[in-house]
Amino acid sequence: xxxxxxxxxxxxxxxxxxxxxxxxxxxxxxxxxxxxxxxxxxxxxxxxxxxxxxxxxxxxxxxxxxxxxxx
Numbered sequence: 001x002x003x004x005x006x007x008x009x010x011x012x013x014x015x016x017x018x019x020x021x022x023x024x025x026x027x028x029x030x031x032x033x034x035x036x037x038x039x040x041x042x043x044x045x046x047x048x049x050x051x052x053x054x055x056x057x058x059x060x061x062x063x064x065x066x067x068x069x070x071x
Contacts, residue, residue: 004057004060004061006031006038006039006057007039009028009031009039009042009057009060010028010030010031011027011028011029012027012028012068013025013026013027013028013068013069013070014026014027014028014044014060014066014067014068014069014070015066015067015068015069015070015071016065016066016067017063017064017065017066017067018065021049021051022048022049023046023048023049023051024048025046025047025048025070026044026045026046026047026053027044027045027047028042028043028044028045029043029044029045029052030042030043031043031057032054039057040056040057041054041055041056041057042054042055042056042057042060
């Protein structure tokens with residue numbers, strides 16, 4: 001499991017463990033917060049296609065789906 005500090009996710013780089021549609025490398029472009037300013041979701045942008053995906057930040061902890069950095 002990836003150890004993650006949600007406050008430091010902005011501009012972090014991620015690699016999809018199982019790439020789809022030639023989308024392997026991603027960068028966190030935005031942090032979505034709740035009323036108490038806690039990070040709830042992140043917006044990931046695919047480097048190759050520039051398609052954006054929104055997901056809960058906790059999903060990045062899953063080693064089966066995401067790897068820290070670009071590999």
